[in-house]
Amino acid sequence: MPSDARLLLLDKNEVEALLLPDDVMQAVREAFVLHSQGEGRVFPVVRELLATGGVFGIKSGDVQAQGLLGFKAAGFWPDNRRLGGEPHQATIMLIDPATGRPVCIIDGNAVTTMRTGAAGGLGLRQLARADSTRLCLFGTGVQARVQLSFALQLLPALCQVRYATADGKPDAAFEAHFAHRCDVSHADDRNVAVSESDVVITATPGGGALFEAESVQPGTHLNCVGADTRGKRELPQGLLERVRLFVDDRAQARQIGETQWAPDTPCTELGDLLTGNAAVDRHPTDITVFDMTGLALQDLTVARLLHQRAGAARVGSSIAWSW
Template identity: 65%
Template structure:
């Protein structure tokens, strides 16, 4: 066995410096296409609660024809906040499928943030009305910010944004990040904000329905980000029955996404839309929902890209990893 093998390690700051919106969007689009074509596989998800209220999960998959294999170990550790740390933690490992040896270990926090934002953008481009001008955003955290960032890049007419955070108070720092790109302000009532919006983006911990069913008007598109574990939800009862449903992966959506609450509902994977020669038209009165659970292929395609860019730029840490 060779004793000169090397392993690439990429920490948080290195990864963040290698990510751009365009390249992540390209990689996530490729992930959805590979999934739809059957070239990329998504393995069963591990998602378990931990003592103390944390969650630990593993998402894994492969693209055999491209020699891509790996997993992301990730979850939520609420106790990190007291220590001044980030409660969401993720690490991605890419593996040589021929030998089982690791090729790279990559901090996955920024990748998770960006790839989820890119997936949201794909949902908006495919499913929202092109002239969408107003949005209601639930959440003011890292994921809410990246969703809004990508939304403003994707929908050229988006000008008005109303947001709701867990504190119930205006978030000046959050508003300042987007003040030069849109008219942004805190909403005083969830249902009123939803009813006035063309697009609704839900990026919360998924502790329960965020708005009432009757607030959703005809023609609305909803990106549902927060339901990624059994028992989580952000959408009200009855909405899935009224909407055209789109998912990143049918099995995952029915196990841990919004579709866990209506698992027999018909749905379409967004990868199928990307691969279709002709996409079915969107009716002006259609309510559409994109149930975003996040698939392993998104993490793996972006991590591969990051490793390639790190090698080209001569950054990262390479360590001996003999057999």
């Protein structure tokens, strides 16, 4: 057995330095396409509640033709906020499919944030009306910020943002972060904000319905990020029955996404739009929803990009990992 095998470790700072939004967008798009073409496999998701109050999950998959194999172990630990830490935690491992040996271990927090933002951006580009000018955002955390950043980048007409917070209070830091890019202000009435918006993005922990179904007007598009576990939801009861539903993975969305609340709702996978296997044919009065549960393939294509870039730049810690 070889005794000179190495394992590359990429920490938070190294990952953040190597991640570029446009490159992540391309890697995430590739993941959707591979999934649609049946070349990339997504294995059953592990997503379980812990006695500590956290949620632990594993997303894994492979692309056999490309020698790409790996997983992300991740979850949500709300008590981390009391410690001054980030509640979302993730670690990605790339594995040599020929031997089963680990090749690279990557801090997955920034990867998860960026690839989810990029997936949301692709959803907006495919499904939202190009002339959308008004957006309602639920949440002001890390994921809400990246979703809004991609939205402002990909919807050029977008100029007005109303946001809602869990405590119903304005978030001055959030407003300052985006004030130079749009007219941003706190929504005093979330139902009114939804009714006046062309795009709605929900990026919360998924603790319950965020607004009333009747507030969603014809022509609205919704990106839903927070429902990623059995029992979570952000959309009100009865809304999915009125919409044209799009998902990243049909089976996964019915298991842990918004679609779990209306599993018989017809849906289309976003990757099929990107490959031309399906068409949107959006009518002006259609309400569209993109139920985002996150694909393992997104983590793997972005992780491979980081592994290659780190090798070229000689970034990271290489440690002996002999057989």
